[in-house]
Amino acid sequence: MNKQHPQQQWREAVIAYAEAINRYVAQGRAHGWDALEEPAAPATGHLLEAWQAALLAINRPGVDAPQRQLFRDAWPPAHLPLVPLLDDRAQGIGQLLLLNDGSLLARVGMPHDKGQVLRLDAQGVTPVIGIEHFGRCPQRRYYALANAEGVRVTDGWGGPLVARLAWPHGLEGLPAGYPFEPLDLPPVPTTLTPFPDGQRVLLVSSDGIFVLAANGATRLLPRQDDVLDDLRQGVDPDDIALGLAMEHAAMAPDGRLIALGEQCGRHLVLDEHLQPLASLGPASEYPHYALFNQLGDQLLLNACHLYQGASIGVRVADLPGLDTEPGSDDPRTPLLQQGARIYAGVARDGEYIVGDAHGYLRAFGEDGREHWQHYLGSTISALDISADGRTLAAASHAGFISLIALDSGRPQWQIGTGAHAELRRWVCWKGFDTPLAW
Template structure:
């Protein structure tokens, strides 16, 4: 492996020799394992004794000066099909690569599980020209460039694809067409999220200019509520977010300037959940629909609470007040993405952690990936997890398989198969 790397870099400005590469490898691994060990000890202390009692300095990853060489070696490994050997020699790290992310990063969003080891996802935010991809095992396939959004139902394996102001629902990925919706009121709006109903006959469409229920004969904006006293009112929102229960009986919507509103399947409000931090920005039902969780944030931190679904009718939880009506799920995370498994929630936060937390608020494990996390999907058997981030990384993890190396910041035992580096003006790289 090193012989091919040396030959490549003899022709470059870096002039790396085999000794240089061995020295870089040694420093990368020595400093990396020491840094991760120190971070894991800090996390263990904070979770055991309370973060307010941590008096030490936060460890620093001091490998920035190696990043350019390691990135070039990664490119070469991908060209020469020696990624597995490279991964063993240079376990991935986030912090040293931040210097590249400032100019090259892209958000990985709308991850949807298909079957086996296959998912679909989008690169880019709602306000950018997006590109959709299909990932099968470690093979990545570019999809039609006109795709604006991809969603999947909570049950029954219904997919929805938005393209050219048209949404098509299908039974399964690339399956039989169920319904076609031509957008009118929601035409040309940047789609934040798309969730088809379980029968494929309606779609929940989230945009910054309104959250809609799209049906064959109507486009009903269910959030925000118009202000009758403001003649210049517009439905523009920040932190717009919505979810639907797995049985499709309830819809929850919210934004920076609104409580989380609980609606019935037709979009009629039946309850309200006030934020316990500053700004409502995420909501999700448990896998069995017995609990609704809502997150509100303040800068990079936040509070997540859970309420029983049996109490949603006429629910009214005041903002910023302790109450027996809810369970505190978490008091650390600003949640950007999440899924519900049969045992717990897996939530992705603004600091680059995914965390497993159960319905009682017990923190089960955390695993660091880096940057703000922007999308997540899990296999039906709940063994494989894919996580996307705003850094342009897409991670594939095997849950509870055991750590792959001593460079993993985590309290759980999850094995990273690989991460894809999907950056602007660069080839897609496997690490």
């Protein structure tokens, strides 16, 4: 029988496993993987009850910062030991923003879940009342705040109201004279992105992708021309699918371009007048994600198959009129990343940071050169980065939110190849009254 205290057992097991995995990865990259055997995970199931009791205790009122740090040192964060609890406790974090004061705005629950919007900081967790979904413009100035009544745009978080926009009714951009039905309920936002003018909002939802404005909504997907083509070919209006899967869109930093897509078809890029600019064949099976670089002169386009994926890059200067087939070897659309099905991403100077289906944050250059990887665990569901590029916020489908100081050194317990240190982790699980700080 192991007579060590549970926290000592946990600490030694977590650090030993992280160091073993990091050695394994370093050896595989240097010498190849054929002769290597992946390290086995240590047995930690018997420690879970003690871990949870300690987590609850350290989150009681009155616990000071030094005590929290001692707890974190004694019980270093890890994902794998908690896997046995995830089936019953996990819930995804659908939206996440790092506010200018260092606090986090998070929607606990994926878009179609009931969910709750919370503000998290070192002092605690505060519910945000009256907001069900949110988003921020690429220039970090305007915020979109949504509930059943519509979408409000404010100048800054907590700032003055600058626009009030109605939800689309669902018939926008559909051919007249056909028996299409309006939406029964407002669309559930996958993402909301205000334009830099603060007067419009890009809405991505499974009911369609729209631009919301004071004079009404404009449909971007499904496209009216595609619906008309189906009707002309004799497709019954009841059989025309207006819903989207894997719907996604990205706005250029200056708001003048929109890259968008969904499971069927290609990657599309629209100009500032919302007119087609480019149509790009995916590098894998299904278009899945889009992201502009920090300068706005390159676009990353990800497509997926099962839990893998591939991403191409294209210079914005090459977009006008560009039309490529799936799997194209056009030199204007080189492969930038192979392997990641991307669910969330951010960009900083010369670098993309993306979250994949296997729980890794992966960073690579605009030339496709890999920079680093950092393990959080479970599918990464949301990411945001500070304006100075030094702090990263990441969330997962397992219900974890991680605040990471980039380029600040890697602790012993961290799995990854980058020099990044997690500052704080929140456990946002079913059964907890509030997210608990780890």
